[in-house]
Amino acid sequence: MSDIEYDEDGWTAIHHxxxxxxxxxxxxxxxxxxxxxxxxxxxxxxxxxxxFLLAVERNKTKSVEKLIDLGSRVNAIDAENHGAVEICAMTENLELLHHFIELDLPDLGVWKRIVKFLSANTDEEAEKAAMILERLLKDGHGGEAECDNPHWEPFVQAGGIPAIVKVCKSSASDRVKAINIMALSHMIRNFNVPQQLAKAGGIKALISIISRGNRDACGPALSILQVTAATSSDLATQVHDAGLVQIAVKLLNNPERLPVNALSNAVLAIGCIAEVSEALQKAVGAVKGIFEVLHSLFEHHEYQTCVELLMSLTKTVGKIVANNNENQNTCIDAGGASPLIMVSRASKYRELQTNAINSIYLLSLNNPYAAKHILEEGAVMPLMQILKKSRALALQEAIALTLWSLAGLDINEKRSMASMMGANLLIEFLGAAGPHADNLNYIGAEGLGVLAQGAHNKQMAIAEANGIQPLVRQLRSSNSNVVTSVIRALRHLCVGIGYVTNTDNQSTVAQSRGLKFLVALMAHSRAEMIQVESAITLGAISLGNSENITSLRENPDFSFLHMIRLLYSSNDKVKILAGNALAMFSFNSVPQQKEIAECGGVRWNNFSPFLKSDDVIAAINAAFQVVVLSRIIPDEEPAFSSAEGIKTIVDRLSGSKDDDVRALASDCIARLAHTRAGVPSAMVSINVVEELCKLLQLPNDQVRGSASIALGYLSFDHVAERQMLHICRSEPCLVHVIKYYTKNYKLSPEFLEGWKHCLRVGLPGGIAKESKSDFLQALSQSISNAFMKPPKELSASLQTLTEDMGGSRSQSHPHSSRASQLLATIHDDMSQLHGRSTHSSRLTRNSRRTNSILGVKQHLNGKQSISPMSQDIGPSISQAS
Structure with missing residues (x-):
């Protein structure tokens, strides 16, 4: 060493x-x-x-390599206890540090030195260490936390996570902590990092930093906690128990103190916790003021153009309210529906728009209270406008699900919603393919199914729009819900209230190979529900149609044994539906009743348990079945079976206030009113006319329609006709109801003549003749107005998120051309659906009458010959043309 000379600065020649x-x-x-x-x-x-250290400090890469080749000690340190790694950090020399990492020199130990350097004694050194680590972890990945970053794993293996947590718990400066947290955020999504963070006590440490208001650290810390909560339910529980939600709500109450990305991460963190489990979702929803603060961020003028924050808000609201009625109601009460509806109109940002619509769907799902308030906020009109214009399947799916959820379970509301969508759009849904196809296919089938029901159905309109063939094609869908819905839709297209058939549609289904597919489903499906639904629809397609019956008999897979076997299912619903299938095939068809009997037939105990059931729907269905099948029930007298069934239907009708029960009972009465002789008079003898007339003034359209059609068929009975005239003299408006709903069905000419005579003679004193036009207008408005409320005007900020700033205001206005067209469509549907001509000749008065099976007690106990069944199965819609 004595031979080495130094200059005045203390350097040797090699240093120079x-x-x-x-x-x-x-x-x-x-x-x-x-x-x-x-x-x-x-x-x-x-x-x-x-x-070597000087070469590192001066960034002389070639000199570094030469000295390493010559055998220089790479683990040398200087007077400041800095080695090569520390010097790279202090000089921010990322390139040379990368070089050392690639060399992977055992004596150097890059990652262990970085981990140790994070806890340096001075803030300057700790800050430089954190900065170089943060750059290493995001280098080459555009700043995103990617799982394929090559540096996170060796850092974690070197004990990096506990080291960062130690810094967060230390007295280091806020900036040092913020940079360390930023570095951690780049690798939090990688395997096992969240678990190590929790094990090292990092969750509480991060929440402590957030609560102290470290502005730079809040954003990445919230992002880390968000990912941690989403990793597992255990970690989410830890994050929640550490008080993150309450602290996040407190931060969001003063949004000006945080950058937008921190606000967004806070909102997303809340959503991630709520998403993990029902218990956490309930706990999050119970935090005081949470929905109010989220609502305030939506309404905050400064943030209404911040797409990132709006995205976070819409996602989080959806996660908190999904399938939780209590949270849904709390959100509604806090005014949470209005901002979602506003954001749903942000057409310039498709993903944001879709998220907002999905959140509206989750807010209204299975919650009539929420759906009602969303409707009152005017959600339907803008959503319907977007649906009509959009061809993006993801957006269509979100809107369709939302609108269908808002319609609820009531068939009248569903029919109005489906009418607004239009048959053509619903048929388009059936043709959707791809990842969003199942929901669109399902809503398409459901919508067409409800349009095909009711007194003023759209069976012919759907057929003319070529809607039957797409339905038949969907019978091959792999989604059981879609298949079930399609089967029901085909049934409703072929048979209406009172088992009124549409022979054109029956033929179209058969020609589209619908019979073949349905028989295959009935015989070979693994799901009993699909089997039995297929059987009922086969009965509907063949009801009164000899060609289709012949085609079924020629199919080797078709047998009544399939339906009889389903009568003994362990599922009560399947049993009832199997009885419906047999009753459908047996309705006014003696030959098919004989075939059923030859295949093993039915027994009284197949139906008797349901007649006294608390399930009123099941009881009414079973009652109808025993009346239709009474002649082939060998272990009970036909008269008793019929009497028991009729009495059950009428009793359940009079004793229920449920609209579904009333509609079904009225429908069954309408069917039985044009079956074998004696049945109508039997029903009349136990005051069925009075019970049906009570239903004519109810607000439910399905109930009014079914009751009117039933009365129309009963009007051919002399006693029923007189009872109807007597009641109508006291309530003249009832005549308008009956005529309104029976334009496409049957109504006795004698009843109409009798009513004209009453008008000529004069109604009882004090009773005025009601205006028909006023009555029909009231009917139309009672159904359509629920969905026609206009939305609120967009704020100036939100208007910038729409594609057409000039047009967005006018499009949302209730008197805009688009809204007016939709409104006109609904009123046209309600006022014109009944305008088609009648489809068959009226019943003549020369039909033979038999004694009522219930009129006198001896009819139940004594031997009685049953007259042959009438072959009249009601009017056929196709005959109109």
Whole structure:
């Protein structure tokens, strides 16, 4: 060492060679080969650096490589206890540090040195260490936390996560902590990192930093906690128990103190916790003021153009309210529906728009209270406008699900919603393919199914729009819900209230190979529900249609044994539906009743348990079945079976206030009113006319329609006709109801003549003749107005999120052309659906009457010959043309 000379700065010749502008590699090698002591000689200044450390400090990569090749100690340290890694950090030399990482020198130990350097004694050193780590972890990935970053794993293996947590718990400056947290955020999505963070006590440490208001650290810390909560239910519980939600709500109450990305991460963190489990979702929803603060962020003028924050808000609201009625109600009471509806009109940002609509759907799902308030906010009109214009399947799916959820379970509301969508759009849904197809296919089938029901159905309109063939094609869907819905839709297209058939549609289904597919489903499906639904629809397609009956008999897979077997299912619903299928095939068809009997037939105990059931729907269905099948129930007298069934239907009708029960009972009465002789008079004898007339003034359209059609068929009975005239003299408006709903069905000419006579003679004193036009207008408005409320005007900020700033205001206005067209469509539907001509000749008065099976007690107990069944199955819609 004595042979080595130093200059006045304490440097040797080799140090000058290393620090030279042009790296003097040959000179370095010459000095070392001449005297090996040059290799580790230290400067005699305050740094005391070897040539290797000086080369690192001066960023002389080639000199570094040469010195390593010559055998320099790579783990050397200077007077400040800095080695090569620490010097790279202090000089922010990321490129050279990368080089050391690639060399992977065992003596250097890059990652262990970085981990140790994070806890440096001075804030300057700790900050430099955190900065170089943060750059390493995001380098080459555009700043995103990617799982394929090559540096996170060796850092974690070197004990990096506990080291960062230690810094967060220390007295280091806020900036040092913020940079460490930023570095952690780049690798939090990688395997096992959240678990290590929790194990090291990082969750509480991060929440403590957030609560102290470290502005720079809040955003990444909230992002880390969001990902941690989403990792597992256990970690989500830890994050929640540490008080994150309450602290986040407190932060969001003063949004001006945080950057937008921090606000967004806070909102997303809340959503991630709520998403993990029902218990956490309930706990999040119970936090005081949570929905109010989320609502205030939506309404905050400064943030209404911040797409990132709006996205976070819409997602989080959806996660908190999904399938939780209590949270849904709390959100509604806090005014949470209005901002979602506003954001749903942000057509310039498709993903934001879709998220907002999805949140409206989750807010209204299975919650009539929420759906009612969303409707009152005017959600339907803008959503319907978007649906009509959009061809993006994801957006269509979101809107269709939302609108269908808002319609609820009531068939009248569903029919109005489906009418607004239009048959053509619903048929388009059936043809959807791809990841969003199942929901669209389902709503398409459901919508067409409800349009095909009711007194003023759209069976012919759907057929004319070529809607039957797409339905038949969907019978091959892999989604059981879609298949079930399609089967029901086909049934409603072929048979209406009172088992009124549409022979054109029956033929179209058969020609589209619908019979073949339905028989295959009945015989081979693994799901009993699909089997039995297929059987009922086969009965509907063949009801009164000899060609289709012949086609079924020629199919080797078709047999009544399938339906009889389902009568003995362990599922009560399947049993009832199997009875419906047999009753459908047996309705006014003696030959098919004989075939059923020859295949094993039915027994009284197949139906008797349901007649006294608390399930009123099941009881009415069973009652109808025993009347239709009474002649082939061998272990009970036909008269008793019929009497028991009729009495059950009428009793359940009079004793229920449920609209579904009333509609079904009225429908069954309408069917039985044109079956074998004696049944109508039996029903009349137990005051069925009076009970049906009570239903005519109810607000439910389905109930009014079914009751009117039933009365129309009963009007051919002399006693029923007189009872109807007597009641209508006291309530003249009832005549308008009956005539309104029976335009496409049967109504006795004698009843109409009798009513004209009543008008000529004069109604009882004090009773005025009601205006028909006023009555029909009231009917139309009672159904359509629920969905026609206009939305609120968009704020100036939100208007910038729409594609057409000039047009957005006018499009949402209730008197805009688009809204007016939709409104006109609904009123046209309600006022014109009944305008088609009648589809068959009226019943003549020369039909034979038999004694009522319930009129006198001896009819139940004594032997009685049952007259042959009438072959009249009601009017056929196709005959109109």
């Amino acid at each position: 060679c290393v620090a030279a502008e042009k790296e003097l590699l040959m000179s370095i090698e010459k000095f070392v080969t001449t005297n090996e002591e040059y290799l580790e000689v230290e400067t005699k200044d305050s740094f005391q650096r070897t040539p």
